[in-house]
Amino acid sequence: MLFRTAVEEDLDRLLGCVVDESISWAHPERLLSFLENGNYRFDRIWLAVADDGEILARAVWWGFPDGDKPLALDCVYVHPSVSDRADRVGLAAELLRHAHEAYGLAPEYHVFVGNGWRDDPKAAAAIAWRWEAAGRVGLTHELERLRYEWADGPVPEPSDRLVFRGEEDDEAFVEAFRRVAAGTLDFHTRQALATMDPVAQAREDVHDYKSMPGDRSWWRLAYDKSGDLVGVALPSANNGGPVVGYLGVVPEHRGHGYVDDLLAEITRFLAERGVRRIAADTDAGNVPMARAFERAGYRNFAVRLVLSPDPVNA
Numbered sequence: 446m447l448f449r450t451a452v453e454e455d456l457d458r459l460l461g462c463v464v465d466e467s468i469s470w471a472h473p474e475r476l477l478s479f480l481e482n483g484n485y486r487f488d489r490i491w492l493a494v495a496d497d498g499e500i501l502a503r504a505v506w507w508g509f510p511d512g513d514k515p516l517a518l519d520c521v522y523v524h525p526s527v528s529d530r531a532d533r534v535g536l537a538a539e540l541l542r543h544a545h546e547a548y549g550l551a552p553e554y555h556v557f558v559g560n561g562w563r564d565d566p567k568a569a570a571a572i573a574w575r576w577e578a579a580g581r582v583g584l585t586h587e588l589e590r591l592r593y594e595w596a597d598g599p600v601p602e603p604s605d606r607l608v609f610r611g612e613e614d615d616e617a618f619v620e621a622f623r624r625v626a627a628g629t630l631d632f633h634t635r636q637a638l639a640t641m642d643p644v645a646q647a648r649e650d651v652h653d654y655k656s657m658p659g660d661r662s663w664w665r666l667a668y669d670k671s672g673d674l675v676g677v678a679l680p681s682a683n684n685g686g687p688v689v690g691y692l693g694v695v696p697e698h699r700g701h702g703y704v705d706d707l708l709a710e711i712t713r714f715l716a717e718r719g720v721r722r723i724a725a726d727t728d729a730g731n732v733p734m735a736r737a738f739e740r741a742g743y744r745n746f747a748v749r750l751v752l753s754p755d756p757v758n759a
């Protein structure tokens with residue numbers, strides 16, 4: 446058995462790997478389009494190859510096209526001939542271990558799965574063996590993010606209490622992001638703030654949102670009638686289409702339902718440009734945000750399971 450990164454000559458065999466287990470995976474269409482746009486790279490696809498050349502396992506990582514490191518593990522596949530569960534887990538873990546050693550880091554594993562996946566035997570089994578393999582290489586922390594979509598619903602009216610303004614200076618957004626991050630219920634931001642200076646953390650977020658396909662000129666700062674900054678609203682887009690990129694209310698203005706005004710502005714902004722579907726994610730534990738999506742007519746259609754290094758041991 447050889448553990449190695451893929452090369453272009455592997456493409457046909459990469460396209461032949463099929464995951465049929467009721468979870469998200471790097472299917473041929475996704476593989477081809479992401480290899481083309483740079484979110485996937487051959488050297489960020491790791492393979493376990495049998496002596497006869499057959500791909501027995503394949504792991505695919507995602508990153509920004511201009512990024513210097515892979516950001517998320519997107520797909521773990523093991524050939525159906527490896528039917529014993531312990532062997533599948535062992536092989537997948539060994540493959541991930543080789544990749545992590547080469548990367549010098551352990552990117553998170555993201556899997557999309559339907560609501561109620563724990564009660565769906567097929568999806569639960571698909572998650573269980575992968576979770577065990579990921580756990581063996583240190584991805585032991587589990588986070589569930591709720592996936593929402595707005596699909597061609599009524600277009601909200603503009604807010605009558607907030608004024609939204611674009612701002613060319615990135616530093617204004619860095620400052621707004623820094624303020625909004627205080628007391629957040631979002632796991633990733635809290636985790637980042639445990640080890641990073643708040644300004645550096647905000648700057649990194651601004652940089653990451655700028656790397657998304659959504660247009661930077663869409664970003665808005667929100668002010669109340671007295672000119673006080675209330676929050677930020679970022680309509681954006683990812684490879685899948687338009688998204689609620691980010692929104693937040695500064696701590697001094699929380700608890701007045703401004704989240705509804707910010708979300709309405711993002712929805713309105715995109716809908717007025719002809720968008721018919723907007724996707725969004727939030728942590729299951731970010732209850733004020735999840736409730737706001739539901740009030741605004743967004744439907745929770747799936748779950749994004751994120752496995753990452755335990756924050757205590759990371």
Ligand SMILES: CC(C)(COP(=O)(O)OP(=O)(O)OC[C@H]1O[C@@H](n2cnc3c(N)ncnc32)[C@H](O)[C@@H]1OP(=O)(O)O)[C@@H](O)C(=O)NCCC(=O)NCCS
Nearest residue numbers: 628629630631692693694699700701702703704727733734
């Ligand atoms: C999520 C967020 C936008 C909610 O804003 P908001 O306008 O205060 O929301 P609401 O007014 O609907 O708040 C509803 C309740 O949740 C409480 N609440 C809101 N944010 C809270 C927080 N971060 N921590 C604890 N409680 C919070 C409010 O005080 C209010 O409580 P009440 O009903 O007892 O008065 C805001 O917390 C925030 O900016 N968080 C940081 C950024 C973030 O998480 N963005 C979403 C990323 S997907």
